[in-house]
Amino acid sequence: MNTSELQRLKMAWLAAKEAGDTQTQFGLLRDHPEGLAELSDFIAAYHATGADVLVEEPQTILPVTQRAYQKALERVFNAELAFANLTELRKNRNVSKVEVARGLRLGVDVWNKFEAGAIELVSLSRQQLERLAGFFQVSTDQFARLLDQSQPALTLNRRQTRQASRSEQQGPQKQSFADAIKRSGMTKEDQEFWLQ
Template identity: 60%
Template structure:
């Protein structure tokens, strides 16, 4: 806890440090045993960030530091994905449906239901949504948007009756994620992984 007394000790220590008075710095720690741990922690943090040393704003960054900075900035300021569907996202990562299903511990038929927009977004728990989105390195919100944008390609068979054609245009029957898993050929372990 940063009490007024502790703040005064920290300021006194910094003043002694800037004056080059090592004896006062040491005495501040010794004379205040109730605050020794906090002072030592403060001093360690002060030293770790460079203390009173001036930072050269024009110093060249090491290549590894530059890459880390660029990676962090990309994560924070991600451009909105230009994908409208889960299928487009999967293809952009050069993943087959089989690779995707295996990577997610799903069966291909369940993954097809995702790409065809047959899985209801509201049926996914937060944990399930996070697992799915992490696999594709997108946010849970982006994954949900892509799932909602995923629809099957409509193909027309000229020999269909009017009723069958209109049913085909409506798209697949929506179902919950748990229903899709229950009807799949997934192993019991994989089903439990997704349903627990």
């Protein structure tokens, strides 16, 4: 059985489990004998890890726990995040720009620069990248990929001549994370938090 078919079966079983549809759960096992061993292992792991028991998540997750959780999801479902950029990630988490900025102790203007692709990835330290990724509960590699894919939206300056507008498109200028913080209206404490 190929990986995508097995992944589809796992997702169907989880959907049936959440809906309380035992007939569909048994039907999946009965109708797919070629994937019975893998699906049985998945179901056993689901119950062994207590996934069917509701547990209140702690407010903060240690970075090592978060990375382990993300790796486990990637191994089980063999998939990367399905987001194209940081804006889609934020919207999927159902948080506003203001909530993200407040949660990360950033200015909204700085977060806007992240979403616009104006912050240079190379200007982020490992610790800064871990803080940003940890807020969204994704790996640092995934956050870096999403930041790279958050490209500036190119616009034309309508006041330019026709010839100039054809030859030159304008977008946000790339800048380092430190410069963005220094130019922001953030409090001194929040600036020190990110620049230490």
